[in-house]
Amino acid sequence: MPQRLVVIGGDAAGMSAASQARQLRDADDLEIVAFERGRFTSYSACGIPYWISGLVKDHQELIVREPETFRRDYDIDVRIRHEVTHIDLDAREVVATSSADGDREVREHFDILVYATGAVPTRPQWARTDTMGVFGVQTLDDAAALRDWLDQDEPPRRAVVVGGGYIGVEMAEALIRRGLAVTLIDRGEQPMSTVDPDMGVKVRDALAGLGIDVRSGVLVTGLDERDGRVRGVRTDDDTVPADVVVLGLGVRPNTGLAERAGLPVGVTGGIRTDLQMRVIGVPDVWAAGDCVETFHRVSGQPVHVPLGTHANKQGRVAGFNIGGSYATFPGVIGTAVTKVCELEVARTGLLEQEAHDVGYSFVTATVESSNRAGYFPGAAPMTIKLIAEQHTGQLLGAQIVGSTEAAKRIDVLAVAVWNRMSVSEMTALDLGYAPPFSPVWDPVLVAARRANDIVSNTD
């Protein structure tokens, strides 16, 4: 008699868990049913801005695996347009509503449960509206609706993007590429608060250089509409005319169902798991992806970091363990990269404020260097900022802003942060050198030298 694994949520985390478990256990040992409330499984939500901009031609390109693929190649019973509405831990049963089938209710027994419902967009009161022309861009369904709106016979000309994080900035760029007039409204001091203000100002300049009207420190208070269609965005400043409004206000863990079932939720709002992605204190229930809380290896604090890369890894770890093998997810260090027009932006570890908030005493070092040898064609500047603990010199965080071949250098610093390297030891790192790829002192080494000098001189 096989066990039954039920997965709630058919995107990165859930389907990684399911397919990894399948690789280790055959269908006669483990039946797998996956419920997905939308129409798609396993797609790249991060690719949505590039589909909107037209850089990616077809949304099908964003789909990694179709439901049919999971059924055929993995023997996973994927049920799209099924929303799970209730988990009964005692009865070992989930209840789902199938919108594919006249809202029919289905019940499914489980021996093992994977909770992978992802995140839901943050929506202030004014954004909870039926006004036409207002869009989130969290799911491929959202994006398809936005594309339809942009492709109307009389297409919108003025766009307002609310929120200056990764999605907001990427969407602002996508919309200006489509020829719309774009205003980016953000509550913070400047867009991209995922880097320190001294680095974020470069992002702001790049956005302004594209012709985007960037309004920082502005609070949205409501929407203007006419005939049910959006006409403008009201702020504490004035009203910005808009034919289309895109909301990029961040997300929170989607835990309503979990909380009703009594799964434990941490201070970040995410579900609490152990290192194997087992929900703490709840036998045979696992969780992974944007709905869980993880921990930051540098700050030691619980964090909620909704990123596809973590979701995939956590899902895979859960699948390994469900499959009878062994794996752990040992936390994150906050690495992220993005491209804004020709500007590349990257970070890892802690920002200044984050380091301060957890009690680190630190120095910072910011250097200008180059992606290639100065004399090599295509040489372009980049700025690297390091944050290092006083006395020990431990690398706590790093940020990079540059125009090309810049952002992924953050991975070098990420591995250094991961291994708790000191900036002193980092000055000796054996990194690749050849004129097409780096000055003889790689930018990472230049930054480490500067940081080490400052650490030494402040001792």
Add this chain to the structure above:
Amino acid sequence: MPQRLVVIGGDAAGMSAASQARQLRDADDLEIVAFERGRFTSYSACGIPYWISGLVKDHQELIVREPETFRRDYDIDVRIRHEVTHIDLDAREVVATSSADGDREVREHFDILVYATGAVPTRPQWARTDTMGVFGVQTLDDAAALRDWLDQDEPPRRAVVVGGGYIGVEMAEALIRRGLAVTLIDRGEQPMSTVDPDMGVKVRDALAGLGIDVRSGVLVTGLDERDGRVRGVRTDDDTVPADVVVLGLGVRPNTGLAERAGLPVGVTGGIRTDLQMRVIGVPDVWAAGDCVETFHRVSGQPVHVPLGTHANKQGRVAGFNIGGSYATFPGVIGTAVTKVCELEVARTGLLEQEAHDVGYSFVTATVESSNRAGYFPGAAPMTIKLIAEQHTGQLLGAQIVGSTEAAKRIDVLAVAVWNRMSVSEMTALDLGYAPPFSPVWDPVLVAARRANDIVSNTD
């Protein structure tokens, strides 16, 4: 009464040592004299192929700092065209011959000596010739002579490059870019023996694709000449016609002077130093750069790795310590990158043969991945190969071949090798993800997963 520092060799290592010492000690505390036998100081020898090809327009662009700059800004008495011929450790004196001044002999007292004479090209008997049209490309003077030869009124049309290492391959590309017919002759199984044969074959294909006639496993036995000019290269196979021959046969530490003075030389032929770059057992004498032996952090063996990046670091470390501060050079891990046409090639740690030779038992994992998300414009394939110790899974080495945004990913693996990470832990690394930069599983993570699977299954 100031101390006197004498530096032998005015390139990367020597001038890094001198300028770093100067930053820590004023001229009234430390006088610095640097002897350089050539006409240039501190230039990028790695940039020579790009000057030959014409990608870099002017050799001046390769010069980091002129002798005059060192005199003016650093108060360092640089004497070019001065060849040091004798070191008298007892008398604390060096003897040099000034070719700038009618071969006049000069003597200079030292309290502290930095030996930084670099490397000399390997020259088999047949290459020790005055035949016109035969060139090394080790120094800027060599390169200038080659440029002059290529720029004759009746320019050479057929080139033979002997040696398939970095310099040979880069020179072959440079010459074909200038429109010459190029034959690359190499003794080894294939060019670029700095990567494993299964990766090197991709380099061979790229060279052949450029139209370079690659002849592997061929031994050069002599030169044909007429009227003192080279006409062909004789091999154990046949004779290859040539109007110009470029020698890229590797280098050995330039230690003649040092050995005559009694400085200790190790098994690799390089001068032995401690971690601070002090010559072992010889008070107040330091050595750095292509003339020294260092050690490999993964194999534990002494190695000679003549690369500008190490020379700069070692010189800086010596300068720090001479200046009264503290720094160490903690060895190398064999990282190197190069670009052959549009192909990027990179390595770090040990090759299979090297790992075997020092007694490691290991597995290998080779994966195909992509520089960007598969749907993102510009996505291009890359191959990553990892070598991991059996049982422990410790990453021993890595190699990458790809077409763009590939080679510098080796740095991520280099930091992992440096920190003795296991491929198991590496699967969890928090690397940057966004569609323009990486698939959601970064190629490094894909490779780590595969290697970890293999390590687990062979236990």
